[in-house]
Amino acid sequence: MNGLILSCGTRNKIIQYFKKSIYELGGKIYGADASKLAPALYECDDFFIVPEFMNDQYIPTILEICKKKKINFLLSLIDTELTIIAKYKNDFENIGVTVIGPTYEAAQICLNKQKMYDFLLNNEIPTQKSFFSLDDFKNAREKGDIDFPVFIKPIYGSASLGIQKVESIEELSIVFQLSKQALMIQENMNGKEFGVDCYIDLNTGHLVEIFIKEKLKMRAGETDKAVSVKNYSILSLVEKFVENSEGFFGPIDIDIFEKDGKYYLSEVNPRFGGGYPHAYECGVDFTKYIIQNIKGEITRAKNLDYSSNVFMLKYNEVKIIKK
Known part of the structure; x- marks a missing residue:
């Protein structure tokens, strides 16, 4: 193989x-x-x-x-x-x-943050408040539904590229005016952030296993330091998302925020996440599942079957290549 x-x-x-x-x-x-x-x-x-x-x-x-x-x-x-x-x-x-990966339709939803936001709302999956025009944000702010600071990011984007924190309406207006990309505005969650590595069986489309880590520090859009946790509220939220979704297969990476004791699904990347090595080193082996699935085997479902309080600390390595 x-x-x-x-x-x-x-x-x-x-x-x-x-x-x-x-x-x-x-x-x-x-x-x-x-x-x-x-x-x-x-x-x-x-x-x-x-x-x-x-x-x-x-x-x-x-x-x-x-x-x-x-x-x-x-x-x-x-x-x-x-x-x-x-x-x-x-x-x-x-x-x-x-x-190994999503269908075309599922990949499109993940790449387009407005489509993902609409999907989450339609399926009653909690997510952070988001606005896709400056006027919609201004109207919501006048009603007291949201205020600064907020985050802006490209509607089409990945790897946290183009994300910035904005503190005022003047600054927000200038960014929208100068941007050559379609932008969205999201509320500042100001709470804990979690990364979830999931595996969905290639043959059945069922959720097989998830690994949850609390993000302690980020660098260049990826998790730099994290600790493994077991959280059944997050497990239920992820299960609801998968049950209401179609077209996801293999590894998917989900970002979740906690605010005031509630959990909100923020983003879905239908691939290996940058923090997946944390899961692997805790015994959550998606590569083994992929090979089992390719051989026609169906993987056995497991829930939070790993140790908590295991820390991942990334550091730089060097690869030397002789020409």
């Missing part, structure tokens, strides 16, 4: 985890990235430098790699690529490759 990890970037740990699981079957893990300086490439058994995923030659290139290396499954590690891969899912399946 062979796997291909797309846009592997700096996710060295994900490659290492997959290699441990697949080596038992005599398989290999291949990597692909548009940059030859992506460190995770050099963890792979072999790798390929490919066009940017928006390039017309990207999908034909990946299909050719899959045929050449007899790839059984592939997945992407970045949000913006997920919709492209999902769009061509049938092309991959026609050559025997399983695509």
Whole structure:
């Protein structure tokens, strides 16, 4: 069995985890990235430098790699690529490759924060107050429904890019006036933030396992320090989201805020989250589940089956490559 990890970037740990699981079957893990300086490439058994995923030659290139290396499954590690891969899912399946990730429709909802907000409201899943025009925010503020500070972010975006805190209506107006992107405004939750790593069975679509961490420190949009926790209110919230959703398969990463003792689902990334190594090191092995699913096995459901009060502390490592 062979796997291909797309846009592997700096996710060295994900490659290492997959290699441990697949080596038992005599398989290999291949990597692909548009940059030859992506460190995770050099963890792979072999790798390929490919066009940017928006390039017309990207999908034909990946299909050719899959045929050449007899790839059984592939997945992407970045949000913006997920919709492209999902769009061509049938092309991959026609050559025997399983695509690990959401359907095209589910990927679109996650990438478009307005669609996700509407989905959460329609399914009565608590989420933070959000506004998608300056006038709507001003009207809500006049009614006393929200006030500064607030956060603004692109409606289409990932990895916390473009997020900034705003303290006044003057500053907010200037940002909207100058922005070349569609923006949204969100209330400042000002409470604890949690990251949830989930696995949804590829064959049944059922939630198999979740891992919850309280985020203690963030860096460049990813969790830098965290501690594992068991929280049944968060478990129930995630279960409700999955039960009301369609089209999610494999790993998904969910952000949740706590405010005044209540929990609010903020964002969903249908891929391995940047903090997933915390879950893996606590015994929550999604790579094993993926391989079981590819073999046709259905994974056994587990709830919060890990130790709490385990800390994750990220630090920098160096990869030296000789030309």
